[in-house]
Amino acid sequence: EFSMVSGKGATPIVSARLLKVNRLLRLGRTIRVMKVYQHLSNVGHSSIYFMGSWGMLLKISKYVVTIFFFNHIIACTWFAIGSSMASISDTGRSWLEVHGIGGGDELFRTYASLSPAFQYLTCLHFAVSNTVLGSLPIDPSNSIERAFTVSCLVLGFVFSSVLVSSLSSWLVQLEMSKQEKVATMSKLRRYLRENSVSPALASRIDHETLERLSVNQWLSEDQVEALELIAPSLRAKLRQDMWSRFLLTKPLFQTCASLDGRVIMTLCASALSAAYTKHGVELFGPSSRPEAAYIL
Helix, strand or coil, X not given: CCEEXXXXXXXXXXXXXXXXXXXXXXXHHHHHHHHHHHHHHHHHHHHHHXXXXXXXXXXXXXXXXXXXHHHHHHHHHHHHHHHHCCCCCCCCCCHXXXXXXXXXXXXXXXXXXXXXXXXXXXXXXXXXXXXXXXXXXXXXXXXXXXXXXXXXXXXXXXXXXXXXXXXXXXXXXXXXXXXXHHHHHHHHHHHHHHCCCCHHHHHHHHHHHXXXXXXXXXXXXXXXXXXXXXXXXXXXXXXXXXXXXXXXXXXXXXXXXXXXXXXXXXXXXXXXXXXXXXXXXXXXXXXXXXXXXXXX
């Protein structure tokens, strides 16, 4: 592919084909770097989607526990009606004595003669079927049971509708929040790429930004619109109640409070603001211009 002229003072002559191969190799390396960067970007986006996964599982677990508790109450009430209301019912019978398992060639056994565990699971099956508007081959045997079944169907319809709408609304808000974080990270990475930031520094910036996004930010006073509705005097007392305990740990403010108690209220009302930061965050640097005094 290439030839070299040997001899005194000779220099190698590289053919045009070798130059083309070299260009192709460089192009291949560039493409691999782009694929690696794209893969890292996708990993970063995936980490955003996994943010708060434990919180999401906890939220869903709460819904499951709520559903089970609601159906447990219905199941216990259904068993109580069947076991104690038969003697005073208008038909003199209950579902425990009328319905059962077996029949035909097998011996028919009523639910009243079966084990307590089977009876409870049957009642729970009845409750879940009514909650999700399903069906169960246990027909009410008296007017009390019929009225209770109708009430369970209505309550189940309302309960299911509220539960599904609440869960759907929460999932939509969660997805919108994650999409906003993905857009933030994409814009940051594009800015770093367009300005040719070194990979080591870009990785540090990317990692720290992901950490900041993963932390639930505390609400600031400006984000609570309802505080604008309260009276200024009440708002000043609120500020004093929140922040005076930090001021009174310093001897200077202790002395001011002993001379005039209104000093602390005035400072809290007009001269203080809260900044909630994570451990290790830089509030200011050696060469930065001071804009405020920080009280930790």
